[in-house]
Amino acid sequence: MGGDRQQRFDPRGQGFRSLAPVADVLARIDATVGPLGVEPVRLADAAGRVLAAETRAAADIPPFDRSAMDGFAVRGRDVQAAGPEAPAALRVIGEARPGRPFSGVVGPGEAVDITTGAPLPAGADAVVRVEATVAAAGLVRVVEPTPVGRHVGRRGEDIAAGTVVLRAGRVLRPQDLGALSALGRAEVPVVRRPAVAVVITGDELLPPGTPAVDSRIADTNSVMLMALIARDGGLARVVGPVRDDRATLRDAIAAAARSADAVLVSGGSSTGAEDHAPGIVADLGTLEFHGVALRPASPAGLGRIGEVPVVLLPGNPVSCLCAYDFFAGRVVRRLGGRASGWSYVACRARLARPIASAVDRVDYVRVLLADGRAEPITSGGASILSSATRADGFLVVPADVPGLAAGDEVVVWRYDPPVGATVS
């Protein structure tokens, strides 16, 4: 086997004749995978879901003028010149409370005891806050000038009828649910969550969390993939572990493609005699890519069965995580109407040691962060899952870069969600 053949093989690419650029696989996903249909959800279940249609206010919020303070509803002309030396004395003719409005009319020289949020009574056009008053039997003395409009929340001042409040594609925030509630929306239309079938294959695999027995070991990828899929808004269902038998695996993948919006196959994705998954996808549908210039996930693939995207993930757990993050997660996010890119928090750091890569290959490198420095984890082969539990995050050596030097500024994508201080 001469130099010619050597060069055609990536050291981690095993038996692939050629490896597809990561960017080509991403572009294919973006060109072919888009949001699923729409379903209604109850407001209480809508947080984090993706709004499927623009929401326009059907009515003004608030629906009436209301008091912004505890105090007295008055006619501003009566109190606009009031002050400590010249208090305005008003007759208290009733009270207004949230949900219990004052039904009369406030006339000249009159006031209505009012609390925050209560409808402003007819005739009143200002609210004097309680701290600017002195009470006396049946009377209130106003000791602060209070012009027309003061401390009144106008009808529609929060949201005017007809306003677009939230746009399609919005990932609903907690406060958005509050706004939708105020708009009278008990249900909202959201993009359906993608049903993702995860087919786990490997004769050696025991159910997750099972101690190893002889040469058989616990499946690690199903629990990891379920959590990743849930993070990206999908609904995961695990099939298997399925034996490395072509007919059995073919049936499992075909059934998964009939009942899911996307299929991920973990294991059997390389080029060996027992790597049945690529051939099965080619057989049942189209195998668009097999072998990607991505370390440590070159035995990854992308295809489709009918309209259902299928992502082939290497069985080695770090490779699986890497291929999920680049390809499968993108499929899940796009099906769910979410942004395509990573949801990891990025930070900048200085590289502590050089990283060798190869031109045309993307490298996914787990790193430790300390004092603004990113330290690559050296014992970080494709099978070393602890490299991804010990790491603070990962960096990527892009395809057009032959490597990185010590001291280079790099972007590190943190595995953990953000935690900040609370400013006070």
Next chain:
Amino acid sequence: MGGDRQQRFDPRGQGFRSLAPVADVLARIDATVGPLGVEPVRLADAAGRVLAAETRAAADIPPFDRSAMDGFAVRGRDVQAAGPEAPAALRVIGEARPGRPFSGVVGPGEAVDITTGAPLPAGADAVVRVEATVAAAGLVRVVEPTPVGRHVGRRGEDIAAGTVVLRAGRVLRPQDLGALSALGRAEVPVVRRPAVAVVITGDELLPPGTPAVDSRIADTNSVMLMALIARDGGLARVVGPVRDDRATLRDAIAAAARSADAVLVSGGSSTGAEDHAPGIVADLGTLEFHGVALRPASPAGLGRIGEVPVVLLPGNPVSCLCAYDFFAGRVVRRLGGRASGWSYVACRARLARPIASAVDRVDYVRVLLADGRAEPITSGGASILSSATRADGFLVVPADVPGLAAGDEVVVWRYDPPVGATVS
């Protein structure tokens, strides 16, 4: 009412005689609220949960030496000098697959066909990758020098028995579940999720998502608080809307405190005649703080009934969000064993316009972000929930600062989770 009294009242502090510093309330929460007890969860449900005990590996991972490549298991001495010009010919005596080991011994001049992850057969100490071989009937010719140990994943190389793999307090990542699975852990001990009762009070309130009728409006805070509590790892239960009647509200709060790990009361938290919540907490337990120097959430409070923390949240929705983020969320996070601070992503920006504050008061200011500039939302009163749906995030004017100038560098806490590109 003279200057003396004016100064004692914060304009948003309404009838409070004094307002507690935000830092004092935070310190009290930190001193009195800590993690709940431990419960086991199945691995598949453990993502995002807080690990309650250090996890130590009971066995080596992998549990046996294994192949890191598809190829041939050999004795390294047979092939360490092999090359294209001097291939080493070995007799293929069997095969090893994951879960189906080779049961014999590899002797001198012998090889076993092996795939990635399969146990290394006895006698073998290296793996020649398939690309470095040429097959012939019953034989394999090795054309690449392959020393002892090459392409062998050693027993324990991922995780050695006895290693601490994950520490107590860890928020479990997807890949952590994979590692725990490999360690044979079908269940893991995690901090119990706090049960949080949310008592909603207000005579004017209709159920969430109900169109306004006369002076009655939909409750917005329950759906918002449920989403916030879930985000912070709590299990929310809503009580109400409860009428603004002291006896009714007292019964509701007392019952909530008997059945929850924390109680949040939304509404009735100020100083008016119908603000029953503070008095009820004082009556049933201890009211530790009432009135906080925090705009727009001064009518907030903190207390406890027995051992159960109670947070009083203003009914105005922006105030409610603000008081949740400063105080209630911190209680929920600490009960659940999580970091106390905000989980919002922070970014830096230049302030587009000055912000007036007051010394000793913390201001929570919603801002729009564009081109690295933070633009405060001016129509952002306590009742204007759309200010928190339109905003990209918020900034905080700390208590020791009288205000901020245009051009000041500020930290903005983004309401939305991070979305990045995917590097290729």
